Amino acid sequence: MDFAYSPKTEALRQRVLRFMDEHIYPAESTYHAELEANTAAGKRWTPLKTIEDLKAKARAQDLWNLFLPEDTAELSGFKGAGLSNEEYAPLAEIMGRVPFASEVFNCSAPDTGNMETIARYGSDEHRARWLQPLLEGQIRSAFAMTEPDVASSDATNIATRIERDGDDYVINGRKWWISGAGDPRCAVYITMGKSDPDAARHQQQSMVLVPADAPGIKVLRPLNVMGYDDAPHGHMEMLFENVRVPASNMLLGQGRGFEIAQGRLGPGRIHHCMRLIGLAERALELMCRRAASRVAFGKTVAQQTVTQERIAEARCKIDMARLLTLKTAWLMDKAGNKVAKNEIAMIKVVAPSMACQVIDWAMQVHGGGGMCDDFPLAFAYTHARTLRFADGPDEVHRNAIAKMELGKYADRPQQHDMPVTRF
The missing domain is CATH 1.20.140.10 (Butyryl-CoA Dehydrogenase, subunit A, domain 3)
Structure with missing residues (x-):
């Protein structure tokens, strides 16, 4: 193992360090001031102009989608940095110094994981509808897995039902700690649920793409973390009541969650x-x-x-x-x-x-x-x-x-x- 930075990584590392010094650290006070102003105006769950302005700067400097590996970039048809996990590590570390910085580079959770999931397991239609806008930074996404009524640390306990009904799947269940669901730009939930309770233990679950505007979805409340609600990102409790999506929204195949x-x-x-x-x-x-x-x-x-x-x-x-x-x-x-x-x-x-x-x-x-x-x-x-x-x-x-x-x-x-x- 050789952990010396490659010339490509070192060059990117220096550029990210410079961007942090010139733009991110000076914007921390502006970020918090804007969030407080939005709270006072009753607009707490509103995307922050501070972040959007920084995104434009990062993209102009080609510091965008740095997380995107080469194989995923090929599947998505979108240019990324083409870095390995080892090459990306020092860049993610620098971004991690300020919690909001990863979003500025379009490298924040849960979007990065969701983008890779749609790229690897989604159809061409899924990639066109959701992956491309995510890579462009036009929308956000969430990953709906954890539930309040079961011990979700054992994912076989997940009780949300995903049931086939003709050409559709119908989803019923309650989720919580759904990070990113508070953002009004959140356009899609990758949702995990039980599609066949009688199947083998690790073949009962499936994942399906659920549009955020689908009828029957209710965002019940933001959960706070030791007093912080993480607005406008948020960690939400949600209800799926007879939410209907096309069967084609199933990722990879039923039972492969x-x-x-x-x-x-x-x-x-x-x-x-x-x-x-x-x-x-x-x-x-x-x-x-x-x-x-x-x-x-x-x-x-x-x-x-x-x-x-x-x-x-x-x-x-x-x-x-x-x-x-x-x-x-x-x-x-x-x-x-x-x-x-x-x-x-x-x-x-x-x-x-x-x-x-x-x-x-x-x-x-x-x-x-x-x-x-x-x-x-x-x-x-x-x-x-x-x-x-x-x-x-x-x-x-x-x-x-x-x-x-x-x-x-x-x-x-x-x-x-x-x-x-x-x-």
């Missing part, structure tokens, strides 16, 4: 981890700057031993997570998502926990300021903490890792017991 999920969630999980490393890096930077500028008990906070220990530990944790992310991305590129599933599970456990810890230490150094929105840390913490659930909770990934590890020894002959040393 799990197959699609494995193809979609692997890249989505590692993209989250890439961005989290950037978020943790920024928290560490803010921590160091704050610690060096504040004096307590006759010396700077940076001179306090406990602070130095935490800074050192943060540096180690971030670099370890980055290396595991790069290894995982490399393996996905070389051998495919299925072969890399254990590494994907490991980084999905490691990166969110690492980010939570580093951000928490940074908040502690900021004192009371770390708890309010004068600094980006409180919101960053809620974002990182949420990702210990998104795309599968820690416990599910840990179980998968343990089973994989135990499986290495299941068929091996028993080794001689180690001698007992008595003390």
